[in-house]
Amino acid sequence: MTQSLFGVPTGQCGRKRKGSVLILVIWTLALLSALALTLGYSVRQLLRGVQYLEVRDQLRFTAEAGVAKAVYVLKQVSGIQSSCDSLNDRWSRSEADFRDVPAGEGIFSVCYRPEGMSEPGEESSVVYGLVDEERKINLNRVKAISVLSKLFHFGAGLSDEEASALSASILDWRDEDEVLNDGGAESRYYRGLHPGYKAKNAEFDTLEELYFVKGVSPEVYRRIRPLVTLDSNGTVNVNTAPASVLIATGLSENLAKKILSFRSGRDKIEGTKDDRVFSDPATLAAELDGFLGLSDGEKESLDSFGKSGAVSVLSENFTICCSAHLRERREALTVTCVVDRQGVVRRWHERYHEWNGD
Numbered sequence: 001m002t003q004s005l006f007g008v009p010t011g012q013c014g015r016k017r018k019g020s021v022l023i024l025v026i027w028t029l030a031l032l033s034a035l036a037l038t039l040g041y042s043v044r045q046l047l048r049g050v051q052y053l054e055v056r057d058q059l060r061f062t063a064e065a066g067v068a069k070a071v072y073v074l075k076q077v078s079g080i081q082s083s084c085d086s087l088n089d090r091w092s093r094s095e096a097d098f099r100d101v102p103a104g105e106g107i108f109s110v111c112y113r114p115e116g117m118s119e120p121g122e123e124s125s126v127v128y129g130l131v132d133e134e135r136k137i138n139l140n141r142v143k144a145i146s147v148l149s150k151l152f153h154f155g156a157g158l159s160d161e162e163a164s165a166l167s168a169s170i171l172d173w174r175d176e177d178e179v180l181n182d183g184g185a186e187s188r189y190y191r192g193l194h195p196g197y198k199a200k201n202a203e204f205d206t207l208e209e210l211y212f213v214k215g216v217s218p219e220v221y222r223r224i225r226p227l228v229t230l231d232s233n234g235t236v237n238v239n240t241a242p243a244s245v246l247i248a249t250g251l252s253e254n255l256a257k258k259i260l261s262f263r264s265g266r267d268k269i270e271g272t273k274d275d276r277v278f279s280d281p282a283t284l285a286a287e288l289d290g291f292l293g294l295s296d297g298e299k300e301s302l303d304s305f306g307k308s309g310a311v312s313v314l315s316e317n318f319t320i321c322c323s324a325h326l327r328e329r330r331e332a333l334t335v336t337c338v339v340d341r342q343g344v345v346r347r348w349h350e351r352y353h354e355w356n357g358d
Contacts, residue, residue, distance in 0.1 A: 056352070059324050059333035062106030063350075066098075066322035067335060070110050070130055071343035073097050074318060078341050084313035086239040087263070088275040091130050091318070098128040108324040114226070127271070132315035133338065134237040136229040137248055140203040145171055145181065147248045154253075155244030156223035162215070166224075169214040176201050185214035204230055231319075231338045231346055235312040238278050239263065249310050255298060259284075262291050278313050281306040316341055325355040 074091045090097065098110035111128045137151055148167035152158045158166065168184030178186045178199070187198040190212075200209070207230060210216045216224075227244065236249050238259065246256040265274035278287055284306035285299045294302065305311065317340050325332040332355035338347040 055326065055329065055331050056333075058105045058326055059331060059352070060350075062103045062108050062324035062326070063322050063333050063335040065103035066101065066108035066110050066324060067320050067337060067339075069097065069101065069108075070318075070320045070322065071339060074130065074339075074341060075343065084239060084277055084279055085132060085134075085237060085315040086275060086277040087271040088273060088277075092132075092240075093127055093129045093271045095128045103324075106324050106326045108322055110320060110322050112319075112321045131319040131321075132237060132240050133229045133232040133317040133319060134235060134312070134315040135240040135242065135245060136227055136232060137236070137245060138230065138232045138234050139170065139207075139228050140174065140230055141232075141234045142171075151227055151244055151248035152224055154247050155227045155242065156220070158220070158223075166213075166215040166220070169216075170210070173199050173209075173213045174201075174203055189214060206230070229317075231317045233316045235310060237313060237315045238281065238284065238306075238311045239313050240315060250305055250308065252301065255302060255305075258288060258292055258294075262288055281311050281313060284311075317346065323355075330354050 070091070073094070077089050077091050085091075087093065101108050109128065110130065111126050112131055113125070114127055114131075137147065142148060145164065145167045148170060149160070149163045152163035152166055153160055156163075165183035168181035172181050172184035172186050178188075178201070180186050185199070187201075190197050190199055197212070200212070204210075207225060207228065210221055210224075211218075227242075236245055238246070241249075243253070243256040243260055246259060247253055251259070259278075260270070261268070262276050262278075264270045265272065265276055267274055276291070278284055285294065285302040288294060288302060289299060317338060319336065319338050321334065321336045323332060323334045332353055334351045334353065336347075336349045336351075337345055339345050
Protein backbone atom coordinates (compact mmCIF):
# COMPACT_ATOMS: atom_id res chain seq x y z
CA MET A 1 0.00 0.00 0.00
CA THR A 2 1.40 3.41 -0.99
CA GLN A 3 1.91 6.12 1.58
CA SER A 4 1.35 9.81 1.39
CA LEU A 5 4.00 12.42 2.16
CA PHE A 6 2.99 12.32 5.86
CA GLY A 7 3.03 8.57 6.16
CA VAL A 8 -0.74 8.04 5.92
CA PRO A 9 -1.87 5.40 3.48
CA THR A 10 -3.35 7.05 0.41
CA GLY A 11 -6.51 4.85 0.45
CA GLN A 12 -7.38 5.82 4.01
CA CYS A 13 -6.77 9.53 3.25
CA GLY A 14 -9.14 9.36 0.30
CA ARG A 15 -11.87 7.77 2.38
CA LYS A 16 -11.54 10.46 5.08
CA ARG A 17 -11.62 13.19 2.48
CA LYS A 18 -14.79 11.75 0.93
CA GLY A 19 -16.41 11.46 4.38
CA SER A 20 -15.63 15.12 5.14
CA VAL A 21 -17.10 16.23 1.83
CA LEU A 22 -20.26 14.16 2.51
CA ILE A 23 -20.71 15.73 5.95
CA LEU A 24 -20.19 19.19 4.44
CA VAL A 25 -22.79 18.47 1.77
CA ILE A 26 -25.31 17.21 4.35
CA TRP A 27 -24.84 20.32 6.52
CA THR A 28 -25.12 22.55 3.48
CA LEU A 29 -28.36 20.83 2.44
CA ALA A 30 -29.70 21.13 5.98
CA LEU A 31 -28.91 24.83 6.09
CA LEU A 32 -30.44 25.38 2.66
CA SER A 33 -33.57 23.46 3.72
CA ALA A 34 -33.88 25.56 6.88
CA LEU A 35 -33.40 28.72 4.82
CA ALA A 36 -36.00 27.55 2.31
CA LEU A 37 -38.49 26.83 5.09
CA THR A 38 -37.85 30.23 6.64
CA LEU A 39 -38.20 32.01 3.32
CA GLY A 40 -41.30 29.98 2.49
CA TYR A 41 -42.91 30.90 5.79
CA SER A 42 -42.02 34.56 5.30
CA VAL A 43 -43.41 34.53 1.76
CA ARG A 44 -46.62 32.83 2.94
CA GLN A 45 -47.03 35.43 5.68
CA LEU A 46 -46.37 38.19 3.18
CA LEU A 47 -48.92 36.74 0.76
CA ARG A 48 -51.46 36.44 3.57
CA GLY A 49 -50.83 40.06 4.50
CA VAL A 50 -51.27 41.17 0.90
CA GLN A 51 -54.46 39.09 0.62
CA TYR A 52 -55.73 40.55 3.90
CA LEU A 53 -55.17 44.09 2.62
CA GLU A 54 -56.82 43.22 -0.70
CA VAL A 55 -59.87 41.83 1.09
CA ARG A 56 -60.11 44.95 3.24
CA ASP A 57 -59.77 47.18 0.19
CA GLN A 58 -62.53 45.25 -1.59
CA LEU A 59 -64.78 45.43 1.49
CA ARG A 60 -64.17 49.16 1.82
CA PHE A 61 -64.91 49.70 -1.88
CA THR A 62 -68.18 47.76 -1.51
CA ALA A 63 -69.22 49.63 1.64
CA GLU A 64 -68.38 53.00 0.12
CA ALA A 65 -70.49 52.04 -2.90
CA GLY A 66 -73.38 51.39 -0.52
CA VAL A 67 -72.96 54.78 1.14
CA ALA A 68 -72.78 56.46 -2.28
CA LYS A 69 -75.98 54.69 -3.35
CA ALA A 70 -77.77 55.87 -0.20
CA VAL A 71 -76.66 59.47 -0.78
CA TYR A 72 -77.77 59.21 -4.43
CA VAL A 73 -81.24 58.04 -3.40
CA LEU A 74 -81.45 60.75 -0.75
CA LYS A 75 -80.58 63.46 -3.29
CA GLN A 76 -83.09 62.06 -5.79
CA VAL A 77 -85.88 62.15 -3.21
CA SER A 78 -84.84 65.65 -2.19
CA GLY A 79 -85.06 66.80 -5.78
CA ILE A 80 -88.50 65.32 -6.33
CA GLN A 81 -90.11 66.18 -3.00
CA SER A 82 -88.31 68.49 -0.59
CA SER A 83 -91.34 69.91 1.26
CA CYS A 84 -91.55 67.05 3.80
CA ASP A 85 -90.00 63.71 4.76
CA SER A 86 -91.87 60.63 5.90
CA LEU A 87 -91.36 56.93 6.59
CA ASN A 88 -92.74 55.83 3.22
CA ASP A 89 -90.17 57.84 1.27
CA ARG A 90 -87.72 55.92 -0.88
CA TRP A 91 -84.77 56.84 1.35
CA SER A 92 -86.59 55.35 4.35
CA ARG A 93 -87.70 51.97 3.00
CA SER A 94 -86.68 50.44 -0.31
CA GLU A 95 -85.50 46.84 -0.59
CA ALA A 96 -84.97 47.34 -4.32
CA ASP A 97 -82.38 50.04 -3.62
CA PHE A 98 -80.76 48.74 -0.47
CA ARG A 99 -81.00 44.94 -0.12
CA ASP A 100 -78.17 42.67 -1.33
CA VAL A 101 -76.89 45.01 -4.00
CA PRO A 102 -73.83 43.74 -5.97
CA ALA A 103 -70.83 46.07 -6.23
CA GLY A 104 -67.57 44.82 -7.73
CA GLU A 105 -66.48 41.68 -5.88
CA GLY A 106 -68.90 42.27 -3.04
CA ILE A 107 -72.50 42.76 -1.97
CA PHE A 108 -73.90 45.49 0.27
CA SER A 109 -77.11 46.16 2.18
CA VAL A 110 -78.17 49.43 3.79
CA CYS A 111 -80.44 48.53 6.69
CA TYR A 112 -81.15 48.81 10.41
CA ARG A 113 -83.24 47.28 13.17
CA PRO A 114 -85.66 49.93 14.49
CA GLU A 115 -85.14 49.31 18.22
CA GLY A 116 -86.52 52.29 20.07
CA MET A 117 -88.65 53.26 17.11
CA SER A 118 -91.46 51.03 18.33
CA GLU A 119 -93.01 50.57 21.74
CA PRO A 120 -90.96 48.65 24.37
CA GLY A 121 -91.47 44.88 24.06
CA GLU A 122 -92.42 44.91 20.39
CA GLU A 123 -90.23 42.85 18.07
CA SER A 124 -88.43 44.72 15.33
CA SER A 125 -87.43 43.40 11.93
CA VAL A 126 -84.80 44.63 9.53
CA VAL A 127 -85.70 47.77 7.59
CA TYR A 128 -83.81 48.49 4.36
CA GLY A 129 -83.20 52.21 4.27
CA LEU A 130 -81.80 55.17 6.22
CA VAL A 131 -82.65 56.63 9.62
CA ASP A 132 -83.29 60.35 9.85
CA GLU A 133 -81.76 61.94 12.95
CA GLU A 134 -84.69 64.33 13.30
CA ARG A 135 -86.82 61.49 14.63
CA LYS A 136 -84.71 61.63 17.82
CA ILE A 137 -83.98 64.03 20.69
CA ASN A 138 -80.70 65.95 20.43
CA LEU A 139 -78.79 65.54 23.71
CA ASN A 140 -76.75 68.68 23.14
CA ARG A 141 -79.79 70.90 22.58
CA VAL A 142 -82.34 69.65 25.07
CA LYS A 143 -82.66 71.96 28.09
CA ALA A 144 -85.37 70.47 30.29
CA ILE A 145 -84.93 67.38 32.44
CA SER A 146 -88.61 66.61 31.88
CA VAL A 147 -88.04 66.09 28.14
CA LEU A 148 -85.43 63.38 28.68
CA SER A 149 -87.39 61.88 31.60
CA LYS A 150 -90.47 61.35 29.42
CA LEU A 151 -88.31 60.01 26.59
CA PHE A 152 -86.56 57.43 28.78
CA HIS A 153 -89.76 56.43 30.54
CA PHE A 154 -91.98 55.99 27.49
CA GLY A 155 -89.27 55.01 24.99
CA ALA A 156 -86.79 52.96 27.00
CA GLY A 157 -89.11 51.57 29.64
CA LEU A 158 -87.28 53.06 32.63
CA SER A 159 -89.21 53.80 35.80
CA ASP A 160 -90.10 57.43 36.52
CA GLU A 161 -87.40 57.56 39.20
CA GLU A 162 -84.72 55.98 37.00
CA ALA A 163 -85.62 58.20 34.05
CA SER A 164 -85.54 61.38 36.13
CA ALA A 165 -82.18 60.55 37.77
CA LEU A 166 -80.59 59.60 34.46
CA SER A 167 -81.87 62.78 32.78
CA ALA A 168 -80.47 64.94 35.59
CA SER A 169 -77.09 63.19 35.34
CA ILE A 170 -76.95 63.73 31.57
CA LEU A 171 -77.64 67.46 31.89
CA ASP A 172 -75.11 67.73 34.77
CA TRP A 173 -72.49 66.05 32.59
CA ARG A 174 -73.16 68.46 29.74
CA ASP A 175 -73.71 71.79 31.50
CA GLU A 176 -70.80 74.14 32.23
CA ASP A 177 -71.17 74.31 36.01
CA GLU A 178 -70.78 72.09 39.04
CA VAL A 179 -74.30 72.83 40.33
CA LEU A 180 -76.03 69.55 41.06
CA ASN A 181 -79.46 68.79 39.60
CA ASP A 182 -81.77 66.77 41.84
CA GLY A 183 -80.76 63.13 41.37
CA GLY A 184 -77.86 64.02 39.07
CA ALA A 185 -74.08 63.87 39.43
CA GLU A 186 -71.18 66.30 39.10
CA SER A 187 -67.40 65.95 39.46
CA ARG A 188 -67.59 65.26 43.20
CA TYR A 189 -69.38 61.98 42.46
CA TYR A 190 -67.15 60.95 39.56
CA ARG A 191 -63.92 61.64 41.47
CA GLY A 192 -65.02 59.05 44.01
CA LEU A 193 -65.06 56.28 41.39
CA HIS A 194 -62.13 53.99 40.64
CA PRO A 195 -60.58 55.31 38.52
CA GLY A 196 -61.94 58.77 39.20
CA TYR A 197 -62.53 61.53 36.66
CA LYS A 198 -64.26 64.90 36.30
CA ALA A 199 -67.63 65.67 34.77
CA LYS A 200 -67.07 66.91 31.24
CA ASN A 201 -69.12 70.10 31.67
CA ALA A 202 -69.30 70.47 27.90
CA GLU A 203 -71.35 69.12 25.02
CA PHE A 204 -71.20 65.46 24.05
CA ASP A 205 -68.83 64.69 21.19
CA THR A 206 -69.98 61.07 20.79
CA LEU A 207 -72.91 59.13 22.17
CA GLU A 208 -70.46 56.61 23.64
CA GLU A 209 -69.62 59.28 26.23
CA LEU A 210 -72.89 58.31 27.88
CA TYR A 211 -71.02 55.35 29.40
CA PHE A 212 -69.22 57.85 31.67
CA VAL A 213 -72.52 59.23 32.98
CA LYS A 214 -73.97 58.02 36.25
CA GLY A 215 -76.71 55.44 35.71
CA VAL A 216 -75.75 54.39 32.17
CA SER A 217 -75.10 50.64 32.10
CA PRO A 218 -74.66 48.69 28.85
CA GLU A 219 -78.32 47.67 29.01
CA VAL A 220 -79.53 51.23 29.63
CA TYR A 221 -77.31 52.50 26.80
CA ARG A 222 -78.75 49.89 24.43
CA ARG A 223 -82.27 51.00 25.26
CA ILE A 224 -81.78 54.76 25.01
CA ARG A 225 -79.29 54.79 22.11
CA PRO A 226 -81.90 54.71 19.27
CA LEU A 227 -83.83 57.60 20.83
CA VAL A 228 -81.07 60.22 21.10
CA THR A 229 -78.72 61.95 18.70
CA LEU A 230 -76.04 64.61 18.46
CA ASP A 231 -76.56 65.29 14.78
CA SER A 232 -80.11 66.57 14.29
CA ASN A 233 -80.94 70.19 13.57
CA GLY A 234 -82.70 70.37 16.94
CA THR A 235 -86.27 69.99 15.75
CA VAL A 236 -88.32 66.79 15.68
CA ASN A 237 -89.91 65.56 12.45
CA VAL A 238 -93.56 64.87 13.28
CA ASN A 239 -93.77 62.53 10.26
CA THR A 240 -91.02 60.17 11.41
CA ALA A 241 -90.66 60.45 15.22
CA PRO A 242 -91.94 57.57 17.39
CA ALA A 243 -94.61 58.17 20.03
CA SER A 244 -92.05 58.43 22.86
CA VAL A 245 -90.23 61.31 21.13
CA LEU A 246 -93.50 63.13 20.42
CA ILE A 247 -94.52 62.76 24.05
CA ALA A 248 -91.11 63.98 25.22
CA THR A 249 -91.44 67.00 22.94
CA GLY A 250 -94.70 68.04 24.56
CA LEU A 251 -97.68 65.98 23.38
CA SER A 252 -100.02 63.90 25.50
CA GLU A 253 -99.96 60.12 25.09
CA ASN A 254 -103.39 60.24 23.46
CA LEU A 255 -102.42 62.85 20.88
CA ALA A 256 -99.16 61.04 20.10
CA LYS A 257 -101.13 57.85 19.39
CA LYS A 258 -103.55 59.78 17.17
CA ILE A 259 -100.65 61.21 15.16
CA LEU A 260 -99.23 57.72 14.61
CA SER A 261 -102.68 56.47 13.63
CA PHE A 262 -102.97 59.28 11.08
CA ARG A 263 -99.51 58.52 9.69
CA SER A 264 -100.04 54.76 9.34
CA GLY A 265 -102.90 55.06 6.84
CA ARG A 266 -105.63 52.52 6.23
CA ASP A 267 -103.44 49.45 6.67
CA LYS A 268 -102.25 50.74 10.06
CA ILE A 269 -98.63 49.98 9.09
CA GLU A 270 -96.12 52.80 8.84
CA GLY A 271 -93.75 52.92 5.93
CA THR A 272 -96.24 51.73 3.30
CA LYS A 273 -97.73 53.44 0.27
CA ASP A 274 -100.98 54.51 1.93
CA ASP A 275 -99.26 56.49 4.72
CA ARG A 276 -100.58 59.97 5.40
CA VAL A 277 -98.10 62.83 5.74
CA PHE A 278 -98.34 66.11 7.61
CA SER A 279 -97.46 68.92 5.21
CA ASP A 280 -96.91 71.81 7.65
CA PRO A 281 -96.34 71.98 11.43
CA ALA A 282 -98.66 74.97 11.64
CA THR A 283 -101.60 72.96 10.28
CA LEU A 284 -101.20 69.84 12.43
CA ALA A 285 -104.42 70.47 14.34
CA ALA A 286 -106.48 71.09 11.21
CA GLU A 287 -105.12 68.02 9.38
CA LEU A 288 -105.59 65.68 12.33
CA ASP A 289 -109.02 67.08 13.18
CA GLY A 290 -110.16 66.42 9.62
CA PHE A 291 -109.13 62.79 9.96
CA LEU A 292 -110.05 61.80 13.51
CA GLY A 293 -111.91 64.70 15.07
CA LEU A 294 -110.41 66.49 18.04
CA SER A 295 -111.77 68.13 21.14
CA ASP A 296 -111.28 71.86 21.57
CA GLY A 297 -108.58 71.20 24.14
CA GLU A 298 -106.73 68.82 21.81
CA LYS A 299 -106.95 71.33 18.95
CA GLU A 300 -105.50 74.04 21.15
CA SER A 301 -102.73 71.77 22.43
CA LEU A 302 -101.80 70.51 18.97
CA ASP A 303 -101.95 73.99 17.47
CA SER A 304 -99.56 75.26 20.14
CA PHE A 305 -97.33 72.22 19.60
CA GLY A 306 -97.13 72.77 15.85
CA LYS A 307 -96.28 76.45 16.19
CA SER A 308 -93.74 76.02 19.00
CA GLY A 309 -90.75 75.74 16.67
CA ALA A 310 -89.79 72.40 18.26
CA VAL A 311 -91.25 70.32 15.42
CA SER A 312 -91.03 70.23 11.64
CA VAL A 313 -91.98 68.01 8.73
CA LEU A 314 -88.47 67.87 7.26
CA SER A 315 -85.30 65.97 8.12
CA GLU A 316 -81.81 67.25 7.38
CA ASN A 317 -79.46 64.56 8.71
CA PHE A 318 -79.45 60.81 8.12
CA THR A 319 -77.66 57.73 9.44
CA ILE A 320 -76.49 55.20 6.87
CA CYS A 321 -75.66 51.72 8.17
CA CYS A 322 -74.07 49.76 5.31
CA SER A 323 -73.00 46.12 5.69
CA ALA A 324 -70.69 44.74 3.01
CA HIS A 325 -69.31 41.25 2.39
CA LEU A 326 -67.47 39.46 -0.41
CA ARG A 327 -68.83 36.51 -2.34
CA GLU A 328 -67.81 33.14 -0.87
CA ARG A 329 -65.85 34.75 1.96
CA ARG A 330 -66.65 35.25 5.63
CA GLU A 331 -65.08 38.69 6.09
CA ALA A 332 -67.48 41.61 6.37
CA LEU A 333 -67.38 45.35 7.02
CA THR A 334 -70.12 47.52 8.50
CA VAL A 335 -69.86 51.27 7.98
CA THR A 336 -72.11 53.52 10.05
CA CYS A 337 -72.04 57.18 9.07
CA VAL A 338 -74.13 60.33 9.39
CA VAL A 339 -74.61 62.55 6.34
CA ASP A 340 -76.64 65.66 5.60
CA ARG A 341 -79.00 66.05 2.64
CA GLN A 342 -76.11 67.06 0.39
CA GLY A 343 -74.14 63.94 1.28
CA VAL A 344 -71.56 65.70 3.47
CA VAL A 345 -70.24 63.17 5.99
CA ARG A 346 -70.47 64.27 9.63
CA ARG A 347 -69.48 60.98 11.27
CA TRP A 348 -67.88 57.75 10.05
CA HIS A 349 -67.31 54.48 11.92
CA GLU A 350 -66.05 51.14 10.57
CA ARG A 351 -66.28 47.67 12.08
CA TYR A 352 -64.72 44.58 10.53
CA HIS A 353 -66.35 41.31 11.53
CA GLU A 354 -67.44 37.91 10.27
CA TRP A 355 -70.45 37.82 7.98
CA ASN A 356 -73.28 35.80 9.54
CA GLY A 357 -75.38 35.50 6.41
CA ASP A 358 -78.11 37.94 7.51
